[in-house]
Amino acid sequence: MKIDPDSSSDLSAQIAKAIRDAIMSGKLMVDERLPSEAELAEQFNVSRPTVREALKRLGAQSLIRTQRGATGGAFVNRLTFEDAYGQQITTSTLLLSMNDVSFAVACEARYALERACAPLAAQRRTADHLATMRAEAHRQSQPGLTDEAFCASDVAFHRAFVDAAGNPVISYQLAGAVEAMQPLMNMITFSARSREKIVALHGQITDALETHDGQACDTILAELSSYTNELAQNVINARAQARSTN
Amino acid sequence: MKIDPDSSSDLSAQIAKAIRDAIMSGKLMVDERLPSEAELAEQFNVSRPTVREALKRLGAQSLIRTQRGATGGAFVNRLTFEDAYGQQITTSTLLLSMNDVSFAVACEARYALERACAPLAAQRRTADHLATMRAEAHRQSQPGLTDEAFCASDVAFHRAFVDAAGNPVISYQLAGAVEAMQPLMNMITFSARSREKIVALHGQITDALETHDGQACDTILAELSSYTNELAQNVINARAQARSTN
DNA sequence: CAATTTTCATTTGTCAGACAATTAAATGTA
DNA sequence: TACATTTAATTGTCTGACAAATGAAAATTG
Numbered sequence A, B: 001m002k003i004d005p006d007s008s009s010d011l012s013a014q015i016a017k018a019i020r021d022a023i024m025s026g027k028l029m030v031d032e033r034l035p036s037e038a039e040l041a042e043q044f045n046v047s048r049p050t051v052r053e054a055l056k057r058l059g060a061q062s063l064i065r066t067q068r069g070a071t072g073g074a075f076v077n078r079l080t081f082e083d084a085y086g087q088q089i090t091t092s093t094l095l096l097s098m099n100d101v102s103f104a105v106a107c108e109a110r111y112a113l114e115r116a117c118a119p120l121a122a123q124r125r126t127a128d129h130l131a132t133m134r135a136e137a138h139r140q141s142q143p144g145l146t147d148e149a150f151c152a153s154d155v156a157f158h159r160a161f162v163d164a165a166g167n168p169v170i171s172y173q174l175a176g177a178v179e180a181m182q183p184l185m186n187m188i189t190f191s192a193r194s195r196e197k198i199v200a201l202h203g204q205i206t207d208a209l210e211t212h213d214g215q216a217c218d219t220i221l222a223e224l225s226s227y228t229n230e231l232a233q234n235v236i237n238a239r240a241q242a243r244s245t246n
Numbered sequence C: 001c002a003a004t005t006t007t008c009a010t011t012t013g014t015c016a017g018a019c020a021a022t023t024a025a026a027t028g029t030a
Numbered sequence D: 001t002a003c004a005t006t007t008a009a010t011t012g013t014c015t016g017a018c019a020a021a022t023g024a025a026a027a028t029t030g
Helices: A011-024 A037-044 A048-060 A081-098 A103-124 A127-140 A147-163 A168-179 A181-185 A192-210 A214-245 B011-024 B037-044 B048-060 B081-098 B103-124 B127-141 B147-163 B168-179 B181-185 B192-210 B214-245
Strands: A064-067 A073-076 B064-067 B073-076
Touching: A011 A037, A011 A048, A011 B081, A037 A048, A048 A064, A048 B048, A081 A168, A081 A181, A081 B011, A081 B081, A081 B168, A103 A147, A103 A168, A103 A181, A103 A192, A103 A214, A103 B103, A103 B168, A127 A147, A127 A192, A147 A168, A147 A181, A147 A192, A168 A181, A168 B081, A168 B103, A168 B168, A192 A214, B011 B037, B011 B048, B037 B048, B048 B064, B081 B168, B081 B181, B103 B147, B103 B168, B103 B181, B103 B192, B103 B214, B127 B147, B127 B192, B147 B168, B147 B181, B147 B192, B168 B181, B192 B214
Parallel strands: none
Antiparallel strands: A064 A073, B064 B073
16 A cells, blocks of 8 residues: 655545555455554554544545554444445435535436335335334324424335335435435425325325335326425425515 | 533544534535634634544545635535545445345346436437447447456446436436446456347447337346346356355 | 452554645735 | 735644553452
């Protein structure tokens, strides 16, 4: 592992890159211990704080973990699906909020990807998935629920649906798409009437999974997608009108 | 912004979390300048190296960027799709390689999600997308191409296909699924015969997009999916046999 | 001898202070 | 005014130190 002293400085970034490359290429294996900070400092010919900055960068990406004490040190971390979910959700959420991604575009992405799960979910759903989905749908029908709580439950429902496809890679990829929608959904004020319709569709989706009917599931998801878009469009129109009358 | 001195130490992690929360909640806006390292150190009542470790963590997630000089400092970074692609690909690739995700599972995820793009891509593909796809398919038919180069071109083809859906959120989500497959695909030795078949299917996919035929596209993708799985299965079987004869 | 306690060496976490490098603004100069 | 110089602010890096955690070795005790 070497660093290029010519390169556009920022030694800690270069060191982080060198170690990251070693991990990604398999030169450093999972649970393998890195040299101590003092040793790394000597190897790279930099000071300990600089090495530490590099290690913190890698820690932020869950590539390593550190442990204090005699047998401690930095270890190559086995990236868990849970870790990856978290990063994916953070990144997706910020990506949408910082780039003025329209509700329509985000919604289209989410439902296009969710519909891809329909056939697999219909085939593989377990009783657990169905129970979770029914529980969330029931929660959503409770009166007095805040819009935010309604959205949170909506996310939980859809995540259960995605998980029903029984493919962890799909669950991981879609975690971002589903969760990142929540801030956008929170713009919407859900009337009792619209909640009723959404809960009904959620019920139908669960029924379709229960009877292993992927085709029906797909159709209902499409309906839910266009209804969600309609609600958002109403909000956008109302705001545009409010602006023009001001 | 405050940190909990009681919490399970690691001050720099706590500080990073405090700032990250401020960014995600919108308390810190894009391009807003954070206080200088010295000021942050005073605010959080820690030393400057500790603050710096926290900032490096945030930098690793592309949440901030830093600039030297008189008017420099740390600024809230607008997370670009490009930045997000990079992180997504890194995370997805490691996730698959570190968790013994089978080829079948990864492949299923990839094609399920890609098939979700088919109707949109068929509708919105531009001449550019078609040209890129044909160019990659042509490259794949060149004799003397290494397996690795063949896989890289395969990835480029599929990314162009995904981009043809014209939804940046979908492109972002699928970047991980498509790119992370490459190391797995690299296990496979592609015979001239199998390359020929794959190139033919790639041509058919491009044709289907050109005629705006999403249904045909979906069908061909399904065929490509099962063929890819078949190739992988052959490799796995061959290796199992090799092991048993040793 | 076995079990427990103590000591110790190693390693990460944190701090203080210093200097170098960079950069834009302020200042001086023709 | 236009250009060169100085200056102040800020991040990047280094040195050296001590605190805290932790497992292993050594000492103690029954």
